[in-house]
Every structure is written in structure tokens, then in C-alpha cells.
Amino acid sequence: MGAADDLRLHLNAPRNRGLTYGPAQSRVISRETREQARAVISRWPGYAPTPLVDLPRLARRLGVAGLRIKHERHRFDLGSFKALGGAYGVLRVLARETGRSMEDIIAGRSADAVRDVTVCCATDGNHGRAVAWGATLAGARSVIYLHEHVSPGREEAIAARGARIVRVPGTYDDSVRMVAEDARRRGWIVVSDTSWPGYEEIPAWVMQGYSVMTDEMMEQMGDRHPTHLFVQAGVGGLAAAAIGPFWEDLGSRRPFGVVVEPHAADCVYQSAVHGALTDGTGSLETVMACLAAGRTSPLAWEILREGADAFITIADRFAPAAMTMLARDASMPLVAGESGAAGLAGVLATLADASACDRIGLDAGSDLLLIASEGATDPAIYIRIVGARPEDIGEAAAGR
Ligand SMILES: Cc1ncc(COP(=O)(O)O)c(C=O)c1O
Missing domain, CATH: 3.40.50.1100 (Rossmann fold)
Known part of the structure; x- marks a missing residue:
């Protein structure tokens, strides 16, 4: 070559x-x-x-x-820097949705309010793991979308953090589109590591x-x-x-x-x-x-x-x-x-x-x-x- x-x-x-x-x-x-x-x-x-x-x-x-x-x-025992972003995104979302402070949420003092919130995302692996971990830490629910090329090892690692997994055909970009559609229908909140017009916060x-x-x-x-x-x-x-x-x-x-x-x-x-x-x-x-x-x-x-x-x-x-x-x-x-x-x-x-x-x-x-x-x-x-x-x-x- x-x-x-x-x-x-x-x-x-x-x-x-x-x-x-x-x-x-x-x-x-x-x-x-x-x-x-x-x-x-x-x-x-x-x-x-x-x-x-x-x-x-x-x-x-x-x-x-x-x-x-x-x-x-060794970042938070999650294996990658993504732990910082996905979990912080989840926490900010939960604070916005419930009106409670991030401190209260992490301390478990807002369990009643966050338990009914579902966050979701599409991922190649590490971001989904971070979102699932953040949701579990805060006592919320998570649904993680994986495209067909994500390895079984990565799927297991995400499921182990307490997420429900949805497998979808196609590429990463297909899974991004799919999770956005499902979230709209079901009232979930997408915590994405990528932005698009109108979705930036x-x-x-x-x-x-x-x-x-x-x-x-x-x-x-x-x-x-x-x-x-x-x-x-x-x-x-x-x-x-x-x-x-x-x-x-x-x-x-x-x-x-x-x-x-x-x-x-x-x-x-x-x-x-x-x-x-x-x-x-x-x-x-x-x-x-x-x-x-x-x-x-x-x-x-x-x-x-x-x-x-x-x-x-x-x-x-x-x-x-x-x-x-x-x-x-x-x-x-x-x-x-x-x-x-x-x-x-x-x-x-x-x-x-x-x-x-x-x-x-x-x-x-x-x-x-x-x-x-x-x-x-x-x-x-x-x-x-x-x-x-x-x-x-x-x-x-x-x-x-
Ligand atoms: C280990 C690792 N390195 C680098 C990146 C690239 O980050 P970004 O997609 O924000 O460019 C990712 C994204 O998931 C990742 O998991």
C-alpha cells in the first residue's frame, strides 16, 4: 500500500x-x-x-x-471518557424535567420525580454505556439503540449498566434517526452526543x-x-x-x-x-x-x-x-x-x-x-x- x-x-x-x-x-x-x-x-x-x-x-x-x-x-470504571458526557447530559436533563437540583438527584432525594423519566440514545457503545450508567445512578430509566455493527461484547456492557437494548438494522446514523422517532412517539428524552438543527442543548x-x-x-x-x-x-x-x-x-x-x-x-x-x-x-x-x-x-x-x-x-x-x-x-x-x-x-x-x-x-x-x-x-x-x-x-x- x-x-x-x-x-x-x-x-x-x-x-x-x-x-x-x-x-x-x-x-x-x-x-x-x-x-x-x-x-x-x-x-x-x-x-x-x-x-x-x-x-x-x-x-x-x-x-x-x-x-x-x-x-x-479507568474513568468511573466505565472504560472511556464518554462517562463524563453521557451521564452529565442525563443529569442535566433530569434536573430540567423535574425542577430538582442535580445534587438532590444524585443523592437519591428526588427518586419519586425521576423514576418515571426515560432517557434514550443511539450509540456505537461507549455513549450508551454512559447514558445507561447516568440513568441508573440517578434512578431513571434508559433505552439504548444499537445498530447492527455494534459487537455483542459492547451490547452486554451496556445492558450491564441497567439499560433496555433495542437493536436496529443499518448504520449508526440510521439508529440516530430511529431513536429520535421512537422518543417522539413515547415521550422519552433523547440524550445524544451529536447535535442537529433544533437539537443543541x-x-x-x-x-x-x-x-x-x-x-x-x-x-x-x-x-x-x-x-x-x-x-x-x-x-x-x-x-x-x-x-x-x-x-x-x-x-x-x-x-x-x-x-x-x-x-x-x-x-x-x-x-x-x-x-x-x-x-x-x-x-x-x-x-x-x-x-x-x-x-x-x-x-x-x-x-x-x-x-x-x-x-x-x-x-x-x-x-x-x-x-x-x-x-x-x-x-x-x-x-x-x-x-x-x-x-x-x-x-x-x-x-x-x-x-x-x-x-x-x-x-x-x-x-x-x-x-x-x-x-x-x-x-x-x-x-x-x-x-x-x-x-x-x-x-x-x-x-x-
Ligand atoms: C472511545 C472513543 N473515542 C473517541 C470517540 C469520538 O468521539 P466523538 O464522536 O465525540 O467525535 C468516541 C465516540 O463514541 C469513543 O467512544
Whole structure:
């Protein structure tokens, strides 16, 4: 396979770096919403910041100056950063619907009011798990819609959090449409991680929940500012929640933001190429299953269209390579799933292409920041790819 099949790269206009974080972006995520989300989420049972893991040995192997990974595997014991967004979205919805405070709801003092509320969503796995967990935590009901390509392992993990599962034919986007129709008929409330015209309040809450991770990361990195942030995208919510706070706080001193997608699910890349929201052109069949979205979230796009510096799509083969590299890193082995390792996969694909490195300024002096957005959320798939069970990888305490 030639280099052209491995990587596509689109650069945003460099002058964007001089733009200030304005009202269009603040209505999605702002310092105020970030503080509010952190105040609420940090009081949930089991909250602890996830580690920012320094991997100097891996950095040397890749030929860069530094590499740190925000490791989301143990986020609320749910396996991914999505725990922050889905559950925060559910809680905000329940507070809005019942008129009770989020604190009262979490403390179980509003059980009578929330018990009859049903929240629902479509998911590739991790978002559904977070919504189900949030609903169970608060004492509400949840119904989660899964498209036909979601693995049985992921279905079991969601059902284990107390949700009723509905399987639907087609792709992720079909399941999004279907859950919206059923919710309208039955009076359920859709807690989606993607927005559409006329439906923005809840997905904004979900992204504000994610931003807690970015705030932790900015504190943990201290004075050592990264040169590049590689962040994987499905609908773009994570990438926007990662890039937005850096942009808001650091302006033009923020790291060079690279949005990474699989070739087969390239909706954010296509939007960047066309300068406006554009559907993806791929088949949506990718090993990076949680990134398999065909349509960018307009709310996420509001931040990414000017806040991101580059958009890449990569061949699937880089994801297993990145997972294996993290699992076998001699100094600090880490367990990251197919979508979790996608940021590193983006780095590998870029490093294999000298002209791409040139264009984004990736060189021996670069200090990279990545997000391992999930652990082995489907252990069977993990074992098939890495050749070892997640519990046998020997992740050290610093990886917890
Ligand atoms: C593990 C993981 N990483 C990354 C993403 C991408 O997030 P987004 O769809 O907000 O772009 C997802 C989405 O579900 C995910 O589950």
C-alpha cells in the first residue's frame, strides 16, 4: 500500500490561529460551563482525575521529543471518557424535567420525580454505556439503540449498566434517526452526543461534560506545553471539547490541533475540505468502531472549523499497530482500545509520510499530547488484535 492510501491531510488556514475564541464557540463550551461541569462531576461517587501518562521511551522510539497520553481507561470504571458526557447530559436533563437540583438527584432525594423519566440514545457503545450508567445512578430509566455493527461484547456492557437494548438494522446514523422517532412517539428524552438543527442543548451538555477531561489535562501538563494535540473524531464532540478549552485559555499559544479519523468515516475531514458541514464519503466500516460516524455534529464543527489546525484520515492498519505499541511499551504498558489508540495511530500515519510531517511541523523537537479515549471496551476484540488479555498487559499503577 502506498503512502497516498495511508494518509490524507487537509490544513486549515494558518491565520485561524490568530482568531479569538468568540461567542459562536462559547455557546457550546465556555469557561463558565467548564467550571460548572467540573463542580458537578467532581462530586460524583468514584470521581478521580484520570492520569496523564508520560511515555519518554515511546517518544524516543518515534523520534519526537516527548509524548504524553491522557488515559481514560479507568474513568468511573466505565472504560472511556464518554462517562463524563453521557451521564452529565442525563443529569442535566433530569434536573430540567423535574425542577430538582442535580445534587438532590444524585443523592437519591428526588427518586419519586425521576423514576418515571426515560432517557434514550443511539450509540456505537461507549455513549450508551454512559447514558445507561447516568440513568441508573440517578434512578431513571434508559433505552439504548444499537445498530447492527455494534459487537455483542459492547451490547452486554451496556445492558450491564441497567439499560433496555433495542437493536436496529443499518448504520449508526440510521439508529440516530430511529431513536429520535421512537422518543417522539413515547415521550422519552433523547440524550445524544451529536447535535442537529433544533437539537443543541443536550449535546452541548454532553460536550461540556467531556471538557472536564481537558481541564484536568491542562492542569496536569503544568508548564510543559505540548506542541501538537492529536485527537480522534467520530462526530467531533471529543475533538471540540479537547481543542476548545486550549483555544479559549491559550489562544494562539495552543498546541497545533490535529483531528484524526479513519478513511472510512471522514465526515469532519470532508467538512474541513469543503469549508462547511459535509457528510462523510466512506463506508463507515472501520476497526475504529467508535469513530464510525457519517455526519459531523454542528456544535462540534462550530469549534473545530477554526480551532483545529489540521484534519487527517488514516488507513485502518495504523490502529492495531498503535494498540500493540502501547501494550508493549517497555516502560509503561497501557491498554487502549481500537478507537482509544486512534490518536497515536494518526501520529504513526503522519510519521510515515515525510511531506505530511513537514506540513504540520512534526519533527524531532515535537512534544505530543494524545488521548487514549477508551480502554479495552470490547475485550474479545482487544485479544484478537493485541494477542493478550487486557489484564495481562501489566499496566502499572500510574496507568490507573
Ligand atoms: C472511545 C472513543 N473515542 C473517541 C470517540 C469520538 O468521539 P466523538 O464522536 O465525540 O467525535 C468516541 C465516540 O463514541 C469513543 O467512544
